[in-house]
Amino acid sequence: MLLLGIDLGTSSIKVSVVDAQTKKCIAATQYPDDHENKILSVLPGWAEQAPDMWWDQVALAIRKLTAEASFNARDIGAIGIAYQMHGLVVVDKAGRAIRNAIIWCDSRAVDIGDEAFAEIGAQQALEHLLNSPGNFTASKWAWVKAHEPETYLQAHKIMLPGDYIALRLTGNATTSISALSEGVFWDFKNNCIAESILQHFGFDETVFPEIRPLFGVHGTLDPKIAAQLGLQPGIPVSYKAGDQPNNALSLNVLKPGEVAATAGTSGVIYAVSDQLVYDPASRVNTFAHVNYTPEAPRTGVLLCINGTGILNRWVKEHFGHGLTYQQMNTLGKAVSPGSNGLKILPFGNGAERILHNKILGAQFIDLDFNAHGRSHVFRASQEGIACAFRYGLDIIRENGMRPSVIRAGQANMFLSELFTEIFVDVTQVPVELYESDGSVGAALGAGIGAGVFTSTDEAFSGLKTIKTVEPRASSAYEDYYQEWKRLVNEQLAKESPQQTNN
Incomplete structure (x- = not known):
């Protein structure tokens, strides 16, 4: 049997076909493959994408794979979906998206979430939701209610991005506890949709899709869609998960104490716990992991940095002038650690x-026109990203988790030997690199959900370490990081003087 995995990212769609017997990827494609999808930002802090763009690109990617005839599409027996987290998709009774999706890095609802946190009560929210509503999906839906009442009244269901792709594939609207938790709609203490959120915002519970197990059938492939995609009708969509829980699954990070990382458009460290843990300031966030059950809770403590690969891409576009990422890394590697003072x-x-939902903006500090060139910018951007990871990792440590090793797929910024070395030197935590990506993880997740595999251990039995990168004994980056941290806290103090404890 073959398994199909879809990874709905911010920049592109990745689709892979995996042989269930060997657990190996036998075909993969990405769409678009010549550019990255844009984020629509009508106003500062806003971030949207069109759900129908996602669907069109999913369809194009699958058709491209099935047309290549390197495998028999009739052998595909299950479909899994990984997706960018925390987005809001609004559909009408016909299942049509009636506005652009408000995606994960949109900041318009921060004040709404902060007000809800205060009025629900910090302790009540943290003990039951494990998070402040912040700028998560619940607050985004409240923004629509307040500012787009016609859309709010027209809405039949709200969902996460992956739920929408599954809806287009099957005609069924479903969700999971994990998905609801990442929207801050789930009450972990009472094991139900959060009544405190419904009451505070005045939401109707009927707007949520049917809750089904994350590993389980969320619908079967519609015959008309199957014909369009070159697939067999009736294939089950048997797995849906947010990209970060899915990345952890892809790396077989399922047990308490295990930690995964990724560095795509955003950067994430994701630590698994068997406790309903929360950060008092909600700087890192806790959601239901893919293997969560109320009887045996497995939560994912998620540190997210919005400005990661997107900074590297911006530097490439504006300083690279036709260079590849590898060429940028080669130039950056020729610069000494610390980039001659550029931060x-x-x-x-x-x-x-991690900065209390503040928008500091990207900043170049101590740039010297006589001392610095683009090679320094190439290195300093990656050092700044690594320092942001360290800043967030220290918050995770404050909350009782101290990872001894971090697992990451050799993808996105972890393709860069330079970045990986900087990351481990700044954080002083070894990184194990694996040949793994989100679409392959989604395919294997589909196999688990469809009963092709009897356990996660069986599904990921072929996972092997490519290499381990150890921190160097040198403390070259400690002084650099402490100065970088001082600058961040100095900027935070200008925004809100009381929030400079980290």
Whole structure:
């Protein structure tokens, strides 16, 4: 049997076909493959994408794979979906998206979430939701209610991005506890949709899709869609998960104490716990992991940095002048650690949770026109991203988790030997690199959900370490990081003097 995995990213769609017997990817494609999808930002802090653009690109990617005839599409027996987290998709009774999706890095609802946190009560919210509503999906839906009443009244269901793709594939609107938790709609103490959120915002519970197990059938492939995609009708969509829980699954990070990382458009460290843990300031966030059950809770403590790969891409576009990422890395590697004093704050992609949902903006600090060139910018941007990871990792440590090793797929910024070395030297935590990506993880997740595999251990039995990168004994980056941190806290103090404890 073959398994199809879809990874709905911010920049592109990735689709892979995996042989269930060997657990190996036998075909993969990406769409678009010549550019990255744009984020629509009508006003500062806003971030939207069109759900129908996602669907069109999913369809194009699948058709491209099935047309290549490197495998028999009739052998595909299950479909899994991974998707960008925290987005809001609104559909009418016909299942049509009636506005652009408000995506993960949108900041328009921060004040709404902060007000809800205060009025519900910090302790009540944290003990039951494990998070402040912040700028998560619940607050975005409240923004629509307040500012787009016609859309609010026209809405039949609201959902996460992956739920929408599954809806287009099957005609069924479903969700999961994990998805609801990432929208801050789930009450972990009472194991139900959060009544405190419904009451505070005045939401109707009927707007949520049917809750089904994350590993389980969310519908079967519609015959008309199957013909359009070159697939067999009736294939089950048997797995849906947010990209970060899915990345952890892809790396077989399922047990308490295990930690995964990714560095795509955003950067994430994701630590698994068996406790309903929360950060008092909600700077890192806790959601239901893919293997969560109320009886045996497995939560994912998620550190997210919005400005990661998007900074690297911006630097490439504006300083690279035709260079590849590898060429940029080669030039950056020729520069000494610390980039001759140049420091970059990578916070130019919306409100950052680790900074109390403040928007500091990206900043170049101590730039010297006589001392610095683009090679310094190439290195300093990656150093700034690594420092942001360290800043967030220290918050995770404050909350009782101290990772001894971090697993990451050799993808996105972890393709860069330079970035990986900087990351481990700044954080002083070893990184194990694996040949793994989100679409392959989604395909294997589909196999688990469809009963092709009897366990996650069976599904990921072929996972092997490519290499381990150890921190160097040198403390070259400690002074650099402490100065970088001082600059961040100095900027935060200008915004809100009481929030400079980290």
